[in-house]
Amino acid sequence: MTAFSQHPPADHILVHLSDTHFLGSGRKLYDQIDSDGPLRQLMERLHASDMTIDALVFTGDLADRAEADAYERLRDLIEPWAQKLDAELIWVMGNHDEREPFTEILWREDPTMETRDRVVMLGDLRLIVVDSTVPGYHHGEITEAQRTWLREELATPAPHGTLLALHHPPIPTPIDLMGLIELDDQAALADVVRGTDVRGILAGHLHYSTFSTFAGVPVSVSAASCYNIDLVADSAKILSAKADSLSASLVHVYPDRVVFSLVPMDDTVELASYEASYRSLIQSMSPQERREMFSNKNSEFNRQSDEQQSGF
Secondary structure, three states: OOOOOOOOOOOEEEEEEOOOOEOHHHOOEOOOEOOHHHHHHHHHHHHHHOOOOOEEEEEOOOEOOOOHHHHHHHHHHHHHHHHHHOOEEEEEOOOOOOHHHHHHHHOOOOOOOOOOOEEEEEOOEEEEEOOOEOOOOOOEOOOHHHHHHHHHHHOOOOOOOEEEEOOOOOOOOOOHHHHOOOEOOHHHHHHHHOOOOEEEEEEOOOOOOEEEEEOOEEEEEOOOOOOEEOOOOOOOOOOOEEOOOOEEEEEEEOOOOEEEEEEEOOOOOOOOOOOOOHHHHHHOOOHHHHHHHHHOOOOHHHHHHHHHHHOO
């Protein structure tokens, strides 16, 4: 495929999702939220896009009450799509998850109460899963033993660098209540990450999409796929959750940077599109012809686009 940008194609593409909060027995969250539908629709769109995807990464709170049949339903929904997409499927623990059913059902391993950390190689890109959960609590921590393990893993750089995936993001939140259940001792983790080949951190937990940096590393927090927090709710409330703003994130890993892009899960009507046949036309053009057709405001192409959008 011919690139139209000065940048090369991405070396790796990941899809980052979080906070599915499936309930057992097919129950709906708050008796009204369809947890399955948005995920299924997103998987269908990813497959139709013909995008080459290295991994689907789910950063925790996968089953709201850690019920076995909730994990089974999520697994049985996503595993076939991961196979169709030829993508690695990576599950990460969240504070609503419990290690034993999580391990047995999603990882298909013997149940255990040990922290669920692991290293996954996606070609030359290393993804390190860090279990930030505390059994019996909703706040997060990364123990001294985990930090020692992580430091040892990071001592050897990966050819294309490393991404970390954990549930509790090591960044501030403007939602006061979420601050009560944030990741403890973030400075200690920063000491481990700083100066290593970690190129990005993927997290969830907050139920809204946000971006920041941590120890000089970009952080991307995926919104939930079930409901999200209103960041500008009426001052009479200290927290307001709504069944909207559902989204995932595309993670494009380039040779010199990582780019995060929000992908809404809302089922909305398409306003405009350009057929794939345009690609062969563009490829046949010289760079100057492309510039005049697509960048020149007075080109026939842009005049037609403006008329379609604004009516004149």
